[in-house]
Amino acid sequence: MKRIKIKELLATAPTGQPVAVHGWVRSFRNSQFISINDGSTLQNLQAVVELNALGEDTLKRITTGACISVSGDLVASLGKGQAVEVKVKNLEILGDCDPEAYPLQLKNRPSLEYLREIAHLRSRTNTFSAVMRVRHAMAFAVHKFFNDRGFYYIHTPVITGSDAEGAGAMFRVTTLDPAKPPLDDQGHIDYKEDFFGRETNLTVSGQLEGETYALALGEIYTFGPTFRAENSNTTRHLAEFWMIEPEMAFYDIQDNMQLAQDFLQFLTRYALDNCAEDLEFLNKRALEEDQAKPQEQRSELTLIDRLKFVAENDFQRLSYTEAIDILRNSNPNKKKKFQFLIDEWGTDLQSEHERYLVEKHFKKPVILYNYPANIKSFYMRQNEDGKTVAAMDVLFPGIGEIIGGSQREERYDRLVKRVKELGLPEKDLWWYLELRKYGSAPHSGFGLGFERLILFVTGMTNIRDVIPFPRYPGNAEF
Amino acid sequence: MKRIKIKELLATAPTGQPVAVHGWVRSFRNSQFISINDGSTLQNLQAVVELNALGEDTLKRITTGACISVSGDLVASLGKGQAVEVKVKNLEILGDCDPEAYPLQLKNRPSLEYLREIAHLRSRTNTFSAVMRVRHAMAFAVHKFFNDRGFYYIHTPVITGSDAEGAGAMFRVTTLDPAKPPLDDQGHIDYKEDFFGRETNLTVSGQLEGETYALALGEIYTFGPTFRAENSNTTRHLAEFWMIEPEMAFYDIQDNMQLAQDFLQFLTRYALDNCAEDLEFLNKRALEEDQAKPQEQRSELTLIDRLKFVAENDFQRLSYTEAIDILRNSNPNKKKKFQFLIDEWGTDLQSEHERYLVEKHFKKPVILYNYPANIKSFYMRQNEDGKTVAAMDVLFPGIGEIIGGSQREERYDRLVKRVKELGLPEKDLWWYLELRKYGSAPHSGFGLGFERLILFVTGMTNIRDVIPFPRYPGNAEF
Numbered sequence: 011m012k013r014i015k016i017k018e019l020l021a022t023a024p025t026g027q028p029v030a031v032h033g034w035v036r037s038f039r040n041s042q043f044i045s046i047n048d049g050s051t052l053q054n055l056q057a058v059v060e061l062n063a064l065g066e067d068t069l070k071r072i073t074t075g076a077c078i079s080v081s082g083d084l085v086a087s088l089g090k091g092q093a094v095e096v097k098v099k100n101l102e103i104l105g106d107c108d109p110e111a112y113p114l115q116l117k118n119r120p121s122l123e124y125l126r127e128i129a130h131l132r133s134r135t136n137t138f139s140a141v142m143r144v145r146h147a148m149a150f151a152v153h154k155f156f157n158d159r160g161f162y163y164i165h166t167p168v169i170t171g172s173d174a175e176g177a178g179a180m181f182r183v184t185t186l187d188p189a190k191p192p193l194d195d196q197g198h199i200d201y202k203e204d205f206f207g208r209e210t211n212l213t214v215s216g217q218l219e220g221e222t223y224a225l226a227l228g229e230i231y232t233f234g235p236t237f238r239a240e241n242s243n244t245t246r247h248l249a250e251f252w253m254i255e256p257e258m259a260f261y262d263i264q265d266n267m268q269l270a271q272d273f274l275q276f277l278t279r280y281a282l283d284n285c286a287e288d289l290e291f292l293n294k295r296a297l298e299e300d301q302a303k304p305q306e307q308r309s310e311l312t313l314i315d316r317l318k319f320v321a322e323n324d325f326q327r328l329s330y331t332e333a334i335d336i337l338r339n340s341n342p343n344k345k346k347k348f349q350f351l352i353d354e355w356g357t358d359l360q361s362e363h364e365r366y367l368v369e370k371h372f373k374k375p376v377i378l379y380n381y382p383a384n385i386k387s388f389y390m391r392q393n394e395d396g397k398t399v400a401a402m403d404v405l406f407p408g409i410g411e412i413i414g415g416s417q418r419e420e421r422y423d424r425l426v427k428r429v430k431e432l433g434l435p436e437k438d439l440w441w442y443l444e445l446r447k448y449g450s451a452p453h454s455g456f457g458l459g460f461e462r463l464i465l466f467v468t469g470m471t472n473i474r475d476v477i478p479f480p481r482y483p484g485n486a487e488f
Numbered sequence: 489m490k491r492i493k494i495k496e497l498l499a500t501a502p503t504g505q506p507v508a509v510h511g512w513v514r515s516f517r518n519s520q521f522i523s524i525n526d527g528s529t530l531q532n533l534q535a536v537v538e539l540n541a542l543g544e545d546t547l548k549r550i551t552t553g554a555c556i557s558v559s560g561d562l563v564a565s566l567g568k569g570q571a572v573e574v575k576v577k578n579l580e581i582l583g584d585c586d587p588e589a590y591p592l593q594l595k596n597r598p599s600l601e602y603l604r605e606i607a608h609l610r611s612r613t614n615t616f617s618a619v620m621r622v623r624h625a626m627a628f629a630v631h632k633f634f635n636d637r638g639f640y641y642i643h644t645p646v647i648t649g650s651d652a653e654g655a656g657a658m659f660r661v662t663t664l665d666p667a668k669p670p671l672d673d674q675g676h677i678d679y680k681e682d683f684f685g686r687e688t689n690l691t692v693s694g695q696l697e698g699e700t701y702a703l704a705l706g707e708i709y710t711f712g713p714t715f716r717a718e719n720s721n722t723t724r725h726l727a728e729f730w731m732i733e734p735e736m737a738f739y740d741i742q743d744n745m746q747l748a749q750d751f752l753q754f755l756t757r758y759a760l761d762n763c764a765e766d767l768e769f770l771n772k773r774a775l776e777e778d779q780a781k782p783q784e785q786r787s788e789l790t791l792i793d794r795l796k797f798v799a800e801n802d803f804q805r806l807s808y809t810e811a812i813d814i815l816r817n818s819n820p821n822k823k824k825k826f827q828f829l830i831d832e833w834g835t836d837l838q839s840e841h842e843r844y845l846v847e848k849h850f851k852k853p854v855i856l857y858n859y860p861a862n863i864k865s866f867y868m869r870q871n872e873d874g875k876t877v878a879a880m881d882v883l884f885p886g887i888g889e890i891i892g893g894s895q896r897e898e899r900y901d902r903l904v905k906r907v908k909e910l911g912l913p914e915k916d917l918w919w920y921l922e923l924r925k926y927g928s929a930p931h932s933g934f935g936l937g938f939e940r941l942i943l944f945v946t947g948m949t950n951i952r953d954v955i956p957f958p959r960y961p962g963n964a965e966f
Binding site for chain 2: 107153198207241479
């Protein structure tokens with residue numbers, strides 16, 4: 011008999027028809043009621059074994075984590091918590107699971123920290139299976155959003171010869187013998203002998219390459235892994251993470267802000283519409299976690315309320331300069347409650363300031379734009395005031411910056427001047443600069459850290475728990 | 489006025505309404521007819537300038553490659569080749585393009601080799617824009633196929649601590665000082681000092697990590713970059729390429745073959761249905777390329793015919809043993825036309841044999857299965873005959889192997905025995921082996937090289953021309 015997935019089966023009317031289900035035992039009560047999960051849904055299927063129908067040997071092997079195949083009739087359930095159940099006629103053990111050794115069995119409620127050490131098994135828990143199903147839904151929604159709007163998905167390179175963007179410390183990629191690297195005349199490493207004939211690194215961003223395609227195909231996006239070799243052991247940083255970077259010809263900073271809002275609202279709406287069951291579970295989980303905190307650290311809104319709030323409300327747009335005014339005159343600034351007091355125009359905003367604007371002042375997502383040029387990247391478009399650039403950051407409750415972007419400097423002379431001012435390697439940027447020489451166009455783009463999005467949508471609080479196998483200093487297991 | 493994309497505009501009835509278009513000049517004839525392309529489609533829009541309406545200065549700047557903005561009324565076209573055109577009222581030069589310097593202008597018909605050197609601009613040619621639009625469509629179709637079937641997309645890690653699969657030479661990822669790496673007591677490189685506290689490499693496959701999720705969520709797939717540090721300068725290999733790897737619990741080798749066929753047929757059908765215009769162009773391109781070849785090397789089918797053929801015909805399934813019989817008794821074997829003659833059971837098949845089976849004998853895609861264990865990977869399920877494994881390869885005309893996969897060995901003892909026989913690092917595989925200890929399940933999976941697929945669907949012949957920025961020995965430019 012063909013196997014049916016539990017998700018499908020639970021949506022079926024119980025007319026007594028025979029069905030076959032494969033999955034993993036979540037629990038086995040009274041030598042009679044087996045809860046089976048097959049990963050297709052958070053819900054378990056109840057399979058009911060008739061008393062004395064199975065031999066003692068088989069009964070003993072129905073342990074938590076064991077993989078079994080059952081077939082029998084789908085009938086209405088008399089028990090609470092499920093509409094249907096399977097009256098087992100045949101049961102086969104596909105894979106045993108020794109309860110004395112099974113790591114998920116040994117601890118009653120394993121901590122998230124412990125589960126990171128067994129990342130090959132943690133996907134079998136309710137929390138991680140829910141997170142990863144939501145992660146999948148969000149990845150699909152990203153592609154759907156852009157495909158529906160006529161954007162083209164571009165795979166920008168992971169191994170790169172240029173460290174032009176300067177977005178952060180990089181990992182070197184090499185095939186040279188580490189013990190005896192070839193040296194040149196001056197005793198330096200001779201990268202001409204390396205695989206690519208030059209020094210290469212893992213990319214920190216696909217933006218610059220993405221721009222080359224925006225100026226040919228119009229609207230494009232990347233969605234790929236990016237890397238930072240920074241020694242930060244925080245709940246918000248990974249050494250390897252996935253980034254989404256749309257780049258659009260003929261968009262100015264206002265168009266860019268609108269796209270960012272449309273995008274984030276589409277994603278949160280998609281999650282609400284397509285992941286209701288998993289979100290309910292994660293909502294409850296987050297609530298429980300929240301209730302363990304002191305009153306003043308608890309969230310004002312539940313996870314699902316936050317998602318609805320983002321999906322349904324316009325984001326507040328305001329300039330950096332307006333934000334500084336608000337912050338300077340705010341209570342926490344006047345009462346010196348901020349760790350970093352806001353005094354002068356030109357200072358970079360800290361997380362505490364962003365959170366104040368989003369969570370206290372406007373009580374909605376905020377898009378800040380027109381930042382001081384000095385605290386932003388070389389490729390951002392210079393405004394006519396001579397001191398700001400057309401940068402934008404989208405700030406979310408709880409998360410802070412979720413999107414960073416800008417209109418790009420499309421004027422060759424201004425861009426070259428800026429590259430020189432900052433002492434960037436003009437030689438390595440030849441191709442990026444040429445985009446401004448041959449049919450340049452106004453254009454914009456932004457970057458969304460995918461794991462930051464998943465943190466927001468799942469209510470998880472450590473970024474290591476929203477990616478299958480996290481990479482951070484000291485950890486590349488699995 | 490809001491910009492409209494040319495793709496949309498060309499599907500609009502010419503009722504004289506005002507429109508605004510932005511794009512790049514492809515040609516400018518008689519100081520009157522501008523062909524504009526904006527990347528949304530292969531087609532150009534004709535914009536008609538009234539004689540003497542623009543100053544000499546502006547006219548001079550309307551050169552191939554320049555970026556312009558035009559607005560005017562959308563009217564029926566009197567000229568051949570287009571139904572509508574824009575009667576220009578306003579024209580603005582957004583970005584000049586010096587025809588004396590523009591690389592795409594300097595050569596009349598730039599070669600594919602030359603275009604690789606200007607990969608930041610080649611996306612502005614018809615060929616590369618068509619290839620990249622098809623590539624996008626195929627990437628989207630991959631996600632749609634799996635999402636529709638309830639598979640979950642899993643991002644497996646790019647940086648990996650294990651070289652367990654042994655699929656090929658690897659790139660080392662490091663932050664150690666290359667000139668003065670830290671050494672341990674014995675004078676070896678001390679990887680404990682490296683970023684991850686161990687030696688790490690770029691992944692060659694996400695399969696092993698993918699299996700951990702298949703045994704939790706049921707059906708999953710990966711779609712990410714993979715790497716080979718092999719010094720192969722061929723038209724079929726890249727150092728960095730994208731791979732799709734589905735892994736499914738409860739699938740045997742037959743289910744696996746069916747999924748592979750369904751998948752490839754869905755993708756080719758999707759291309760035919762969604763990329764007609766680009767495929768027509770690429771079809772013509774491939775025909776021209778073909779006609780430059782000697783008669784006997786030309787394809788029997790055109791590109792579009794090949795796609796239809798794959799979409800509409802069942803794939804031929806046969807065992808390796810049957811294939812050897814056919815090959816041994818084939819004319820080219822008996823007449824010693826094969827470079828590698830087929831004599832004994834157990835030998836690996838070469839490209840010439842695969843092509844014979846696909847292109848001459850069966851004249852359709854072929855799935856070979858049950859290969860000798862000795863020529864396949866350790867994780868493939870051992871058949872009861874004691875000498876073959878439940879491996880499968882899908883062979884395509886012109887391409888050869890496009891998919892490789894297998895049922896995975898789910899039996900702990902057999903797998904451990906094989907790992908020991910092959911001298912693989914059992915210690916590094918602890919988590920992979922544990923999957924067989926705790927609720928193991930029959931499962932299968934396969935890998936599709938995304939660029940191989942794009943070669944097949946676009947009719948391009950060099951793999952460096954179907955990825956935006958190819959990485960190969962000696963090249964990591966851009």
